[in-house]
Amino acid sequence: MESVAASGEGRIGLDIGTSKIMSIRQSGNQLKASTEVNAFLPLPYSRITENILLQNKVHYYQNNGHFFVYGNSAEKFAGLFNAETRRPMSGGLINPDEPAALTLIKVIIKGLVKKPKSDDDLVCFSVPGAPADAPHDLIYHEQLLKGYLSELGFKTKSINEGQAIIFAELEKENFTGIGISCGGGMCNACLAYLSVPVASFSTTKAGDFIDKSVGSVTGESATRVKLIKEQSLDLTKDPKDKIEEALHIYYDEVIGELIRTLNDSMSKASSESHQLDAPVPVVLAGGTAQPAGFRDKFAKALEASNCPVPVSEVRLSSNPSQATARGAFIAAVYDS
Ligand SMILES: Nc1ncnc2c1ncn2[C@@H]1O[C@H](COP(=O)(O)OP(=O)(O)OP(=O)(O)O)[C@@H](O)[C@H]1O
Ligand SMILES: [Mg+2]
Structure with a gap:
């Protein structure tokens, strides 16, 4: 992994999973992983709530009177309010039954990949295998994510999740x-x-x-x-x-x-x-x-x-929950 890390500048591995989204990038001589739970919780808006969230560095998104706590914070709030979180993805793909799915997945991804530092920065993101009962749904999922990462200014590449495990482990x-x-x-x-x-x-x-x-x-x-x-x-x-x-x-x-x-x-x-x-x-x-x-x-x-x-x-795997993101990072580096 060291040899890979040495040439990983400007490369990000992104595991876009149903439960969590994880990025891996190079930080100095080390690899740095960041994770957000892929979930959100709508909250009634009030100035006081917003101030408290701000003070406590809770991740939230506000638009057109809608107010959402998302990522790792969403699970904590759901526990406090005894509510169920909502999820942008289901069964490996964008959740067609969730009206706020596209908005929230974009917000979570943006928070993790941040902005590119150069035109050459590349994100390699994981995609699932095509579901047997709806193989064409994968095209929509992959193109949406690719389009969004491109809008942020990144070059993009996708990798099948099983193949990412092979890159990480074999x-x-x-x-x-x-x-x-x-x-x-x-x-x-x-x-x-x-x-x-x-x-x-x-x-x-x-x-x-x-x-x-x-x-x-x-x-x-x-x-x-x-x-x-x-x-x-x-x-x-x-x-x-x-x-x-x-x-x-x-x-x-x-x-x-x-x-x-x-x-x-x-x-x-x-x-x-x-x-x-x-x-x-x-x-x-x-x-x-x-x-x-x-x-x-x-x-x-x-x-x-x-x-x-x-x-x-x-x-x-020696680190089962990081393997996909690590494999995507390696694939991004091999692309250099
Ligand atoms: N220690 C554990 N024991 C059992 N299950 C666990 C444990 N930790 C996490 N899980 C389960 O693993 C699943 C999440 O795994 P993972 O983060 O690999 O999924 P994902 O990449 O977000 O989803 P997918 O790849 O299916 O789109 C959840 O169902 C969670 O409950
Ligand atoms: Mg996964």
Whole structure:
């Protein structure tokens, strides 16, 4: 990473995820990551509220009488007011059911990438694999984001999220293998050979699906399920209550769907004559891959599934939540 950092001036990696947006750029000899939760909360406007928000350095946006707290602050406020945040994205893409989606995603992105310092500054942003049921929706999503970053004055480039994981994690393997990001709205995967993508796909069963489904069968709110899941889920231990039991069941479903789709895409790819000469590594990343036991559960299920691509090992990224942004940054630097 040091050699990359040394030439990363004016390059930004941007992970535009359903749950969070993260930028990585070079700062001196180091890489600096900044994150905002990809959510917002409308608030009734008053002068007093605005002053308090200003004094407390809360991120907010005001336009035409509308007043929104966004990013990391939105979650804190939602907790205080016992309200649900609203989200600019769902299932990996701009949320078509959210009227304020475009405005707020722009505000959050602008806060993270800031202004370019030269005409040559480049942002490489992550995009998901095309959803199987609506492949053309990705075109809109990608073009909107590209257009917005260009308006800010950046050169742009996009990278498939699975491929970003390969850039972040498989340098020693010459960027050959399978990268998988298990996020909030989607699981995204890519098989690359010497950095060239051979097959990529996405599923929409990921973290949000777990929260919603567990909430639905246990009578809890998805927000509370998410909190429990993030703070205490351990997939190596037997479930000790109803919520944990449901979390295990829906984690199995996420992994099952991911492996079914992986095997399907890989068999299509190998029938199109991309025969690999040696077994390849699989790297797992993303927030949903974080609970203890996730890697083992995935590896066991993969082994039992007759994957058409020979796999040498399944490993977990050393920093699962940063891997996509790091991969996008590396791709931006390689573009120099
Ligand atoms: N420690 C944890 N244990 C379990 N789940 C977690 C943990 N930390 C985060 N998550 C879950 O990971 C998901 C967010 O992951 P991530 O930040 O990789 O997604 P994203 O990139 O924003 O979304 P996507 O790639 O799907 O568009 C959320 O569902 C969150 O609840
Ligand atoms: Mg992601």
